[in-house]
Amino acid sequence: MKKVTICNRVFSKIICGTNPFYGHSHFSDARNAEYLGRFDDETIERMIQQCISLGINAVESSANERIVSILSRLRDKNPEPIHFVGSTRIDETSDIKSHQQKLSFLIENRAEVCVLHAQFVDRPRKGDDIRGLPQLIEKIHDAGLIAGISTHRVETVELCERQGYGIDTYLFPLNLSGFVYPGYEGTESVQERINIVRNTRKPFILFKALGAGRIPPDEGLQFIAENVKPNDLISIGFGTEDEVSETLEIVEKLF
Numbered sequence: 001m002k003k004v005t006i007c008n009r010v011f012s013k014i015i016c017g018t019n020p021f022y023g024h025s026h027f028s029d030a031r032n033a034e035y036l037g038r039f040d041d042e043t044i045e046r047m048i049q050q051c052i053s054l055g056i057n058a059v060e061s062s063a064n065e066r067i068v069s070i071l072s073r074l075r076d077k078n079p080e081p082i083h084f085v086g087s088t089r090i091d092e093t094s095d096i097k098s099h100q101q102k103l104s105f106l107i108e109n110r111a112e113v114c115v116l117h118a119q120f121v122d123r124p125r126k127g128d129d130i131r132g133l134p135q136l137i138e139k140i141h142d143a144g145l146i147a148g149i150s151t152h153r154v155e156t157v158e159l160c161e162r163q164g165y166g167i168d169t170y171l172f173p174l175n176l177s178g179f180v181y182p183g184y185e186g187t188e189s190v191q192e193r194i195n196i197v198r199n200t201r202k203p204f205i206l207f208k209a210l211g212a213g214r215i216p217p218d219e220g221l222q223f224i225a226e227n228v229k230p231n232d233l234i235s236i237g238f239g240t241e242d243e244v245s246e247t248l249e250i251v252e253k254l255f
Contacts, residue, residue, distance in 0.1 A: 018062075087115035088102035122156055173193070
């Protein structure tokens with residue numbers, strides 16, 4: 001598995017996303033229910049262990065006690081580091097309901113990458129700044145951790161770079177169809193997304209590479225391989241163990 005270094009920490013090119021584990025398919029209610037019924041803690045642990053055995057060394061998830069416990073057990077079984085890319089996304093996976101409290105949880109549990117979620121950074125704003133963001137980034141850096149933001153919008157990346165907020169990495173959707181999530185109201189073109197990724201020197205962690213199951217892996221990953229920088233990562237949520245093996249076979253050929 002190809003490796004990428006961000007702020008002196010080494011990550012696998014592909015990291016394990018977790019939306020399927022929580023029933024977040026962005027596809028249909030039926031698929032959400034199927035995921036929720038199938039992914040108990042034992043199944044999640046087995047899926048991540050397979051990812052680890054095939055060279056993946058990082059898991060990306062919203063901050064919650066469940067994933068922290070699962071990663072703790074996996075770290076006890078595996079000698080190599082397993083990185084946690086944790087976000088402040090507020091959802092049903094945790095009783096923590098503020099971004100500030102979620103960030104404190106991530107820092108306390110030493111998430112290597114602490115990500116301020118799009119719910120915080122893409123909210124309506126007045127003027128050319130994101131209120132409160134510099135202070136939260138400083139808090140992450142003071143803890144010796146990597147600061148990231150998750151955003152769906154090209155303009156948010158442009159704003160952060162213009163303001164020099166000190167963000168180390170961006171979590172950002174990119175795929176050949178332009179899909180973000182059902183009901184997304186942004187107007188960015190696929191080419192505009194490609195341009196911001198390629199023209200921003202900082203590494204991106206790209207998600208929705210397969211359009212939440214709408215794009216065949218060989219087509220979707222070929223597009224990603226043609227349009228990312230060498231220092232970008234790709235977060236993929238796997239629905240089955242067979243999907244892990246199939247996807248990583250394609251990745252090995254492309255990267």
